[in-house]
Amino acid sequence: MRDAVLTIPPATRAAIDGRVHSRRCGIPSHRFSSVAFGLARTIARLTSIDGVSGHDHRRPALFANFSSSGPKTGCEINLPPSTAGTRNSKSGRLRFRRARREQLGTGGCKSAGGSLMKTLYVGVLVALWYLFNIYFNIYNKQVLKVYPYPVTITTAQFAVGTVFVLFSWATNIIKRPKITSSQLLVMVPLAIAHTLGNLFTNMSLGKVAVSFTHTIKAMEPFFSVFLSAMFLGETPTLPVVLSLAPVVGGVVLASLTEASFNWIGFWSAMASNLTNQGRNVVSKKLMDQKESLDNMTIFSIITVMSFLLMVPVTPLMEGIKFTPSFLQSAGLDVKEVFVRSLLAAIYYHAYQQLSYMILAYMSPVTHSVANCVKRVVVIVSAVLFFSTPVSRVNALGTAIALAGVFLYSRVTKLRPKKPKSA
Template sequence: MISLNLSASLNPGLTRTRHNPTRFSPLHAAAAADKPFSCQYPLSLPQIPTLQIREKPFLSILKRSRSVAAATGGEFESSEEAAAKENKKAKNLQLGIVFGLWYFQNIVFNIFNKKALNVFPYPWLLASFQLFAGSVWMLVLWSFKLYPCPKISKPFIVALLGPALFHTVGHISACVSFSKVAVSFTHVIKSAEPVFSVIFSSFLGDTYPLAVWLSILPIVMGCSLAAVTEVSFNLGGLSGAMISNVGFVLRNIYSKRSLQSFKEIDGLNLYGCISILSLVYLFPVAVFVEGSQWVQGYHKAIASVGKPWTFYSWVLLSGVFYHLYNQSSYQALDEISPLTFSVGNTMKRVVVIVSTVLVFRNPVRPLNALGSAIAIFGTFLYSQATAKKKKIEAGDDDKKN
């Protein structure tokens, strides 16, 4: 029998065993009696490895991610702010390009439209071709899926009949005015459009604050002064510009009343549909009014220009850029507030007037220039006043809700 005194020769490997105080064993009994423990058999105690508890992988990843987020939170926030600033810069750049195209396309349209009318004074046919060019443009975009085609229904067509009719009246009247007077004079008279807007809207029940009524006074005074001092004054040109104002104002008013339930159709598609329907309205009337003079007028135009392609290019550019500048205006309106659009439209008239005066070298008297400036400044005041009116109405609606 082999006696082993555990108190004297304890296997070193035994020190790595786990101690469980709740379990009673002979070792505990011997230790309590202060007696050596004897065993009759050889005792071989294996070395028990130390138990190591490891964290699960996802827990460690979660801790690391939290520590990284806590350490770099400021950097993440600053990067988001930087991305927002970059996005704002890109949006402002895009809006600036749209405005630049809007102005440029409008200038090109007015120049080549006037050149074509100078040698071919038949505005009904030219206005019809401009609507035709816009209709073809939109049909190409829809056919090749370059722009989403609107869902056209019978109620939408019925609601579109009125706005398209008034758009036709406004467009042909402006073309008649362009054919008889200087482009600058037509645009000065067309700056009086807010006057007709306030008057017609008031008849239909809308109310305007005193600031709006006061803003139209300089428009009336400026247009009157410009008309009296205009070198190329023509009663037909003046009446054409005035009728154009009436037509476009009624188009806007009627569109708000009849097309409110078709908000899923964006501005560009709406203008495309109006162009197609306006062409259907205008062309038969154009044939009736001046169709018998087109052939003779065409030969005179070719003889005066010298090269047929020169005349063709003028007509083509007037049609294409007429649609493009309207398309750009609708794109700009989708991105900015109505007030910014009104101010931009006012500045556009200034740019167009100055550009056409420089191109066609129209004589401008000092009083005529002063009247034009007063009228355009009045449209700016009108934009400011109507914007405040809309803010007040929006605040009242919020209180009611």
């Protein structure tokens, strides 16, 4: 005989759900401040979190569903017919409570509380991702303004990242990878592209305003589509092509009215777009195999490889100028330059790590949208911190470009999937 589903009046349901939520989930709603709920809700909506597990892209239940009959936790109570029919008697009420405790103890309600906590956790990660990116750009720009040696600064950042990676491997914070010689060989071009991408970004930041560098870097989708079509055979759909028009137009408009415009800074940012997206394309083309490594492992390995690539190149290009004697001869505060350079390197590696951590909880499209929002936050923060002069036309161009990036992030979700070959 099939079990009957007990129909509970709205008032009783609300009371039961309130007790279930507090006793079983261990997350009573009154213990969360409005600020915490606001942070989770804002970031989750802003980044459109598709899922809170590795490859589950369904939207999680951020908060309890509310209806006219009161709050619902999503925990259904299925009771045997004998229990359902005898609730009016004392023995029936006892059987009802016992059955309810047994079914609620199976973990159905805990999943709702777990979903909320995971969503809040992802929201905190996204907030830290944005914050660390802001700090990196501010400290990095401050150093490059007084110490115009981007090759040396890039090497220092990879050096700090290498220390982090080796420490994480030694302490098993990150599992030490077991890679083959063929995999290591495949990652050499990835490391070269990664190195050039960061070097060109630092070159651009040293020449133009932070806001302008990030406005130009908003053209990354254009290079992604172009390189994917050339090397991966991925033909873009019409909506994707149309979404790139405001990106290109906005960057052109912002460039024409940029007060800090500099051709070296402009082309360095464009080269950064090319190399970073080239790295992604090469990664798709060469690492598309069963024994491919996860993104965090790849990032850790190419960080170490990038440092090894930069060590012999730096003295040849800029000499050995990151020394106390050289900084003093240049009239710089040695401690100030060292501390800010170290902080910039730490925040750089931290936000890169967070980016890959967040990607494990989001779909690539959602992560792209979050990255677009991050760029807006960085641009606004840099303009306010450095008091960068921005004309209305320049601001309009930047807004159009970023809106185009957001549109591109959404329309890429509409691309038809390739049929799997037998």
